Amino acid sequence: MTSDSIITLTGTIVTIIATIITIYYAQQAKNYKEQIKLDIRKINLSGSSERLKRAQDDIRKLPTSTKNIPRGIKVPEIISNIKSQFDFSLGTIDKDGLDQDIRKVLSKAQKKLNSYELGLNSHSLNPSDLHDLQSLVQDAISQSNSRIFVLEGKA
Amino acid sequence: MNIDDIIEKINKLEYQVSTLSECIDSDRYPVQSLILSMSWNNDQLNKAHDIFQVYDEKLEIKEEINWTEFEGRLKDEFSIGYQTVKSIVLAFYNNHQWVDVCYGYAMSFEPTTPIEFHSITRR
Numbered sequence: 038m039t040s041d042s043i044i045t046l047t048g049t050i051v052t053i054i055a056t057i058i059t060i061y062y063a064q065q066a067k068n069y070k071e072q073i074k075l076d077i078r079k080i081n082l083s084g085s086s087e088r089l090k091r092a093q094d095d096i097r098k099l100p101t102s103t104k105n106i107p108r109g110i111k112v113p114e115i116i117s118n119i120k121s122q123f124d125f126s127l128g129t130i131d132k133d134g135l136d137q138d139i140r141k142v143l144s145k146a147q148k149k150l151n152s153y154e155l156g157l158n159s160h161s162l163n164p165s166d167l168h169d170l171q172s173l174v175q176d177a178i179s180q181s182n183s184r185i186f187v188l189e190g191k192a
Numbered sequence: 193m194n195i196d197d198i199i200e201k202i203n204k205l206e207y208q209v210s211t212l213s214e215c216i217d218s219d220r221y222p223v224q225s226l227i228l229s230m231s232w233n234n235d236q237l238n239k240a241h242d243i244f245q246v247y248d249e250k251l252e253i254k255e256e257i258n259w260t261e262f263e264g265r266l267k268d269e270f271s272i273g274y275q276t277v278k279s280i281v282l283a284f285y286n287n288h289q290w291v292d293v294c295y296g297y298a299m300s301f302e303p304t305t306p307i308e309f310h311s312i313t314r315r
Contacts (some may be wrong), residue, residue, distance in 0.1 A: 098288040107223070108241040109289030111246070 081187050082136060085126035086181040089143075091120035093174050101164045103157060116154050123147050127175075139180045146173035194223035206259050219286070239269055240280060244290040259300035259302070262293075278308055285312050 078128050101104045123143060130140040149170040156162040193201075227237060243265050249268035250257050256266035266277045278302035305313050 046263065107289055108238075109284060109293075110293075111291075163308060185213075 041140070043046065075077055075188055078134075078136065079185055082139075082181045082185050082188075085129050085139075085177050086185075088125045089124040089174055089178045092119045092126075093171070095119045095122070095180065096167070096171055096174060099153070099167055103160045105161050112157060113142070114175040116150065116157075119150060120147075123150070136181075136184060139177055142173055142177045146170055148175065148192065149173060218283075222283040222286040223289070225315075226280060229279075230276075236270070240266070241290075243269065244284065246295050247293045247296070248290055252295060257296060259297050262297060277305065282308060282312075 054161065097117050098115050100110070100112065106112065123146065127140060127143055127147070130136050130143070132140060149166050153166040153170060154160070155168060196289050198308065210273075213225065216225045217229065218225035226232075230236070232240075243262070244247055247257060263274065263277050266272065266280060267274070270276070272280075281294045283299055284290045285298075297307060298312040301309065302313065
């Protein structure tokens with residue numbers, strides 16, 4: 038074996054080793070990227086669920102009838118708080134992402150809230166709007182919590 | 193029915209109402225529980241609302257509020273002490289009524305807020 042061949046062979050071996058190391062690190066980077074994506078998803082779902090629990094507390098304050106609204110309860114303010122919690126939650130869940138099913142439930146809840154608000158303003162409240170709203174928000178919270186469990190590998 | 197019978201009947205009703213009031217879950221029905229514990233009628237409840245409304249309107253126009261005056265008005269109106277004022281504020285707050293006034297009053301004690309008001313000030 039000539040010295041040229043030895044140099045070529047050594048160069049080839051070094052290149053192969055470098056390629057393997059590069060592939061290894063690229064794989065590691067990909068795994069990290071996936072892990073970060075997963076963590077962001079969990080953080081978003083948990084933030085959204087927290088906000089929805091606050092919305093749920095506010096929904097309980099809403100009157101079922103326009104006739105006997107107790108003095109001192111500011112319904113438009115409560116509705117505005119719920120809307121802002123919905124907006125936050127909708128903003129954290131990607132419309133085309135893997136949690137779009139939860140987003141769809143929330144969109145339905147948002148429509149029910151709008152319908153409740155219209156009923157309130159026109160003094161023709163439909164009590165089922167409030168009941169539907171409560172159950173949709175509860176569904177979104179439950180689904181978010183279950184999804185977080187799945188992402189953490191606990192379910 | 194003579195006057196003694198009527199008095200006896202009223203005493204009996206009072207006793208029954210006070211017994212019933214002990215059965216009310218004050219967490220779920222804070223204002224109803226307050227009405228019974230204070231033995232208020234509708235006018236008296238409305239008087240309390242009127243006082244809260246005055247201060248709510250002051251808050252809306254961002255007027256500076258003297259919370260000692262607010263407390264004094266409730267004390268004078270119902271001949272009550274500071275502890276009872278606290279109960280009224282808590283009952284309204286827990287029933288989601290006049291929450292801004294309740295918050296303002298509770299915050300006026302900062303940094304030595306009574307422990308009962310922590311549910312309001314730490315909302």
